[in-house]
Amino acid sequence: MFDNAEGMVFRPPSEANSFILRVTIGCAHNRCTFCSMYRDVQFRARPLSEIEPIIQKTARYYPGIRRVFLADGDALVLSTDRLLAVIDLLKANFPKLSRISCYGGPLDILRKTPADLQLLKQAGMQLVYLGIESGDDEVLARVQKGVTSEQMIEAGQKIIAAGMKLSAMLVLGLGGRELSRQHAINSARVASAINPTMLSALTLMLHRGTPLRAEAEQGLFQPLSPYEFVLELKELVNSLDMHAPCIFRSNHVSNMLPLAGTLPDDKNSLLRQAEDALQLLKNQTRPTFNDDGPF
Ligand code: SF4
Structure with a gap:
């Protein structure tokens, strides 16, 4: 409500x-x-x-x-x-x-002292949602997230250290075709360093009125195909290295392949599901705008 x-x-x-x-x-x-x-x-x-x-x-x-x-x-x-x-x-x-x-925005979290966060936790603030979006500094700079990957790690770790639960989000496809692989690998690096309670991989939607959609319309940003989205998801999961249980989800309505499991235990099962999906999608290599209306 x-x-x-x-x-x-x-x-x-x-x-x-x-x-x-x-x-x-x-x-x-x-x-x-x-x-x-x-x-x-x-x-x-x-x-x-x-x-x-x-x-x-x-x-x-x-x-x-x-x-x-x-x-x-x-x-x-x-x-x-x-x-x-x-x-x-x-x-x-x-x-x-x-x-x-x-x-919680990463810079807002960094502005809080550990004592601030402890006070909020003790008062009842139990869960913070953090949009990591990407762990790659080039992608973060291009999309103007206003923060580096190191700052993102520090912010996420501060929430965990305060004893709160952390639900973190990544956006598949945010680096486009050009930066897909480094986006996946560095997002896994940042997520693993934070080891959030929950990690969700959403799929990029190019909404009308956003600068990124304008870049795509001008051919300056190449969105991924369904096949490439799943390939990036597989690369991400493969590169994740959680040391404590993390609930992993890619089952948002925006996603090409709904995955759900707990890392690190379910990693092989998630990778197998991604590989099966890649076989099914191997002919779907045209870029998808995942948009909310025609150009
Ligand atoms: S993703 Fe949107 S809501 Fe989140 S910090 Fe950026 S502009 Fe704000």
Whole structure:
């Protein structure tokens, strides 16, 4: 359930049953060339005076809420004091509250001290979603993620060190044909160094209105074919080297091949499934725009 409708509201699929509380509107970074989520929304932090009545009103209708997702794109951009104040309000209004989660931008995470993150964890922030997108510095720079792979590793490790769960996302195809292999290998390097609780591999969608789609239309970015998407996925899985259990998923609606398993134990099974899919897709070598409408 959503708290209001100022622009589009986004949340991870696993937060479908959570109360989506927008503590910010939009994304403070808002420059990633592939992302269309908050392009038409001016970023702003919502004051507590705006948030409190929304919590109170929601509690009147849904007092049994157990899970809350703090939106929009990077709630950790808020100061720790502000986040703790929001969490206090949530606890006061939802006695059965058991999980608070949010998206965390890597630079916002790096700005927090280990003590900040510990405080948030102790207050009830149990899960952070981190968009790694790519572990390759060339890809990260091209899509203007605004962070290096080393900073991404440091941010992810900080969340894990604070005792929170970390759900990380990668975007298959983000390097296009040109950088596909290094995107896969370096994404695996970064993901393995972080060893998140969950790792999802999504498939690039070239949304209208994004700079990356414009690059594709001009022939400056070559999207992958279905065969190449699965080849990249296989390369990624093959290069992953988790030292602790990590739930791996590539079963988002955007994906060519839905994989699910726990790494490292299921690695060989995932690779076999990818190889079987490659056999089926070997004739599908035309680039796919995976778009949301014709050019
Ligand atoms: S991908 Fe994330 S950080 Fe980048 S613009 Fe979109 S919401 Fe903001």
